[in-house]
Amino acid sequence: MNGNRKLKVVMAAILGAGATAAPVAFAQELPDFEQWQCRFCPFPDKGLQGSAGASVLSVSDDSARFGNYTGLDEDGAYLNADAELMYRAEGGYAVSVDVRNLGLDSRALDISAGRQGHWVVDLAWSEIPRRLDDTGRTVYNGLGSSSLTLPADWVRGDFTSSLPGLQQNLRNFTLGWDRETLALGVEYVQSARVRYELDWTYQTKQGRGLTWGNFLGGAQDLVKPLDYETNQVDAALIYTGDNWNIRAGYFGSIFSNKDLLLTWENPFTGPDRGRSAMAPDNTYHQAQVSGAYQFAAWDTVLNASYAMGRMEQGDVLLQYTLNPAVPFNALPTERFNGKVDTTHANLRLTSRPTDRMRLVGEFRYSERDNKSGQYEWTPVQSDAMPGVPFVNPVYSFEDTDFRLLAEYRLSRTLQGTVGWQRKERERDYQEVDRNEEDSYFARLRFRPVSELTLSGKVETSSRDASSYQAIPSIGAGAEQNPLLRKYYLADRDRNLGQVQADFNPGARGGVSLRYERARDRYDESLVGLVSADVDQFSAEGNLQLWKALVATAYFSRDNYESRTVGAASFATPNTALPNWDGRTDDRHDVVGLALNWPGLADGKLDLRADWMRADTTGDIRIQNPLGSAATPFPSLRSRLTGAEITADYHLNPRWTLNAGWRWEKYEADDWALDGVGPATIANVLTFGSQTQDYDVNLFMVGFRYNFIKEKAE
């Protein structure tokens, strides 16, 4: 042994001293390592280990929604492969390869090489296919570019019903994009105390996104080009001392967009073309330091962090309009001097004065200090009409949070916690300068036997807003109703309750139940969101039915209800009293059953079956103050049903045959889409996209090869 090293005292030793809370140093006779041969330890030999497999998938139907994120959007056959392999060499060197969905657009590849405890290099590639819509139709040419043009013979009209060339020029297209990420990570362990980490990612997002364009009185669905590129770097130096550690790091993000504008032709009478700005390039650099210090007394730990960063954006600006018929001013600046400094810090002290009690105190600070330039702009409305001068607000805010918490173990079975938290936010250029929110909570955890845990939590909080003030607007027509209180700024009372029961009597099964109820009330808001309620219940249980056959069943219900009060008026400014309200009632139910039966047929066959259904229902009711209902909205509905059966047959320890069937069906009713064709709305030329119902069967056959040693076979 390294006998010259000194034994240390760690904080856990103090725990052993209990309420005395005095540091006690223990010395321990280390073993005679000559006798610790580890002769029976099955250390893996050098060589290849793991498994790799290939399969053929057959998809029954085209569906963008089924293929969303999976890459299985087209019917037909797919050849797929995956692997989890590790090659171990002499001296602890190793290379591992993790491959998922190699044949699909959702593929991911991760290669890691190195010598554990010394250095490791990771190289990763991943793709995420976003398949947004395949039901839309458009008349525009140039999809995916920054210039959308109408057919050469397009005849414009005032409404969608008066566009003579509309129907013959509509054609199908798809919306979606691919997000591809190349990542390189390096970890270097200099010593037992010093470690370096470096992670770089290069990500692209390319494809077609959904946006819209408008002129005064009319609008159109548009395709926006997506050609994003982001480089991000995380670098850190980590030092671990005897009773402290520190991480000093840097995070950098550089975003670049190759299409900074979108120009489109107006299908309606009015200005010929419109132009929107797309997301500008931006950068963010942040220096970070964080760490922890363990005091000898009372198992006390001090955690602290500080991060300081700057976001910048300074792309060349577009002109107010590209329409030469509209007079416009010169820009006050060629580039926007966008600059935001961020600061985040926390200081947390955790201590155990006795073995029964723990105290936590925390202070947090966060600031978004917007130092961007402020200019007097003279916007042109919708490339059509000169506007009035306005100075851009630069939103800043500053958060200061405090938290105190006391946890006390009343007995071996009962533990209680009480706490207080205060959140303060100061901001500018908005209706409320300052919010103060105090929260109090209590939590109880009761574990009468090791198989059963009961826990509950109640929390109440009250958020107060400083005086609500009007902010500058462009003319009386844009002024808010003075009775409005925006919900994210307004006074709010929040009450929350949560109970949970976990019962795990043994290896044969267990059950877990959870219920949460939250109530938000905005009693000072006469107009705006006045209430939001959440009820959530979930239950999950598993049971060993027979031998290795295990069944898992789950159910959850999620209810969200809200009420918004409105004040409608066509007078300017709008000073109407509340005269309508809108209530939402959203429900989400999930029920599922899974059967897992490994080891059939003398251990050669593993079977698994899953069934799941997820339903959503959303109702919106609009009422006037007297309670008379307006024409009701139909319910928003969706139903996702899925079933899956997989079988793995082990021919021998090396070879396994796989087969599977998966079925998924999605049905939805959405009044925002149902029956809405390109010309349904008189003044909006839409894509006419519909809900993407699907009914897809997926069949899979394949094999898997295990790389194992001869003797294991």
Next chain:
Amino acid sequence: MLLRVSVVSIALALLGMAGLAQAQEEYSRRGADGCIGCHGDWDPPLMGIFQTPHGNPHDARSPFGEKQLQCEACHGPGATHGGRVPRGQARPPIINFGSKAWTPIPQQNAMCLNCHEGHVGEQWAGSAHDLASVACGDCHKLHPPQDPLLSKRTQAEACYACHANIKSDFLKPHAHPVRQGALVCTDCHNPHGSRADGLLVRSNLNETCYSCHTEKRGPLVWEHAPVVEDCTNCHDPHGAMHPGMLTRRAPLLCQSCHTPSGHPAVPYDGSNLAGGSASSFVIAGNCLSCHTQVHGSNHPSGKALMR
């Protein structure tokens, strides 16, 4: 070294708390060989640990590194546990892991932190999982060849063991693609503690969102105030039943904050759908049909987020 010496102190501390204190609990005579003699063929199998970093003999920091304490590095000195037990007496326990274990959770976690302080300790103490009495062993499984939590294929299921309600969220019609395996929980959350609410990986919520949605970082000429304050003012990031993972359906969501005279303040109902007046304020893109740049605009004429 950290590993060895801390084990001693912790083990003694544990024993002291449990009323089992002995003057000097001793290490076993044969180390892992003695443990494997009894536990080698246990179910669930324990020998998988030799496929994992903890069982790597080439890493001096590993419990099975040269002259490290092997099984007893984590489970504490085991001479008594592994020694002869008089007939009729129970075998003395050894440090065990997970919520069901007899070892108090703070002591279990302190044992892990002895070595992993520099990996996870910066914000662990007093973090949400620490305060919820989550044991390291509740989430991490160290004996199987692959810890489910560290594999992108299995991580989410491991988290759902406690967060079943979040599993349901990902089944909502509009959700981040965790169900499809394109994202994992730790892409956004740091379960070992964070300076941010919700155990988020970056400094606050928006900065976490900007990790992937970098185009929304700005700053822009015309910002939408609630957007720069908190993305969750409008979005439910785990999943929602409304497009764009919005918490409520537009136009009602937008009307919670926008009440100027005319169209923003007017109530809309079922008569405004496709079979009725087919209002642009309600169906298809609704408010977004005109206010296209709802996350902010960098156009000099984008004051109303229309360019």
